[in-house]
Amino acid sequence: MAENIGSNPFVDVSVYLFFEDISDKQGVEGFTNYMVGQAESLAKSVPEEEYKTWDDFVNAVTNGESVLSSFEHIGQISEYGFVTKVCPFSKAIREYIKRIGNFNPVHMEATDHYNHTIQPSAAHSACMMHQTYRKEVAKRIRIGGKPLQYAQIAAKAYTGKIALPPESWKKVLLEKAGISETQGFMEMRENSCLYLLYVED
Amino acid sequence: MMDIAIYSLVDDMVSKAGTEGVVEYWLRVGESYAERMGKEAYVGWPAFNVAMKDGRTSLTVEGDVNVQTDLAITDKDGDVIGYVYALKVCPMAPTMGRYISRIGPIPDSDTDVADSYNNRIKDSAVSNYCITHQKFREVAANNITVAKQALECLQLANKGMTGEVKMVPENLARINVDERHIKSILRNASCVFALIVKGKSAGEEIID
Numbered sequence: 001m002a003e004n005i006g007s008n009p010f011v012d013v014s015v016y017l018f019f020e021d022i023s024d025k026q027g028v029e030g031f032t033n034y035m036v037g038q039a040e041s042l043a044k045s046v047p048e049e050e051y052k053t054w055d056d057f058v059n060a061v062t063n064g065e066s067v068l069s070s071f072e073h074i075g076q077i078s079e080y081g082f083v084t085k086v087c088p089f090s091k092a093i094r095e096y097i098k099r100i101g102n103f104n105p106v107h108m109e110a111t112d113h114y115n116h117t118i119q120p121s122a123a124h125s126a127c128m129m130h131q132t133y134r135k136e137v138a139k140r141i142r143i144g145g146k147p148l149q150y151a152q153i154a155a156k157a158y159t160g161k162i163a164l165p166p167e168s169w170k171k172v173l174l175e176k177a178g179i180s181e182t183q184g185f186m187e188m189r190e191n192s193c194l195y196l197l198y199v200e201d
Numbered sequence: 202m203m204d205i206a207i208y209s210l211v212d213d214m215v216s217k218a219g220t221e222g223v224v225e226y227w228l229r230v231g232e233s234y235a236e237r238m239g240k241e242a243y244v245g246w247p248a249f250n251v252a253m254k255d256g257r258t259s260l261t262v263e264g265d266v267n268v269q270t271d272l273a274i275t276d277k278d279g280d281v282i283g284y285v286y287a288l289k290v291c292p293m294a295p296t297m298g299r300y301i302s303r304i305g306p307i308p309d310s311d312t313d314v315a316d317s318y319n320n321r322i323k324d325s326a327v328s329n330y331c332i333t334h335q336k337f338r339e340v341a342a343n344n345i346t347v348a349k350q351a352l353e354c355l356q357l358a359n360k361g362m363t364g365e366v367k368m369v370p371e372n373l374a375r376i377n378v379d380e381r382h383i384k385s386i387l388r389n390a391s392c393v394f395a396l397i398v399k400g401k402s403a404g405e406e407i408i409d
Contacts, residue, residue: 011207017230017233018227020233021230046304046305071202100234129206130202
């Protein structure tokens with residue numbers, strides 16, 4: 001498994017405040033742009049990976065050996081369906097609430113901005129960073145010579161709210177994952193994030 | 202994962218706002234973090250030091266602190282005006298370790314931002330995160346009273362990932378503690394600071 005994925009929450013909380021300070025100066029758009037931009041930069045810094053077969057990749061990602069699982073424990077629920085049980089941001093969010101109080105509303109405003117301008121898949125501002133990171137890191141992984149593809153299906157916020165794609169997308173994504181909508185909801189009871197990882201045929 | 206964002210965020214910010222801009226952001230973050238933690242009051246130094254050991258103060262949310270009770274700071278009348286404290290592990294240490302093992306070397310922007318702060322404001326940062334951390338302590342200390350007297354935090358020394366040490370001689374002089382003593386504490390700690398009654402010093406005069 002990915003070793004030592006914990007951090008000092010003092011640092012996590014200060015990064016949230018850093019983004020809030022950016023929003024004070026550059027608005028919600030600046031907040032969103034910085035969060036997405038830095039996730040892209042981070043992903044571009046990680047080493048590239050190549051796997052011979054899909055099974056090799058699945059073993060690496062579920063054992064925490066892939067860059068995709070550097071910051072989270074990833075589980076496989078179907079051939080192309082994957083879940084993250086515990087959101088890697090949940091500890092930081094809990095610590096923010098414990099130490100400071102209610103989350104600054106700018107986080108939800110930025111989330112809405114992302115959902116309307118980039119893609120409707122974020123349940124919290126941290127999802128913007130996380131999903132961008134996954135998307136960009138996937139481009140650095142090749143399986144049998146083909147690039148890994150990533151698509152978000154569902155994300156659950158600390159409030160329990162689940163972000164889902166529009167009906168037309170959802171149907172296609174669930175079909176690709178090989179799970180029904182009911183199974184998808186069952187997975188979201190146990191996990192914080194449900195997504196597709198696959199290679200084009 | 203949020204913490205890992207620091208390095209790419211700072212890298213991005215340096216290209217857009219320059220190192221000075223990032224220093225300003227970090228200073229504001231440290232200030233607002235401490236302000237939002239609220240105020241605390243303790244009846245005396247023993248009560249405060251127990252709270253520090255138990256991790257109940259805003260100054261100990263960052264990690265375990267050794268209270269150097271053998272290093273009581275006294276004024277010219279022999280009254281205790283404060284103590285020296287040692288933070289065992291820098292809060293950035295786990296993040297640095299994971300960044301290096303999973304992603305690669307720490308970006309140069311980390312040192313560039315720290316240098317900008319050291320050259321323009323105070324020569325006390327061994328990484329860019331020290332800027333917000335030290336500002337946090339400074340403001341948080343002002344929000345704590347011991348025996349109805351507000352505190353002041355004096356940064357004394359810290360140690361970087363590669364072992365480089367930053368000392369703040371003017372603060373050591375103010376509490377009349379020998380640099381060699383602080384270095385010995387730093388062998389088993391990452392950061393050493395003093396908390397004293399605001400405006401007091403070990404010498405004769407009151408500092409404005």
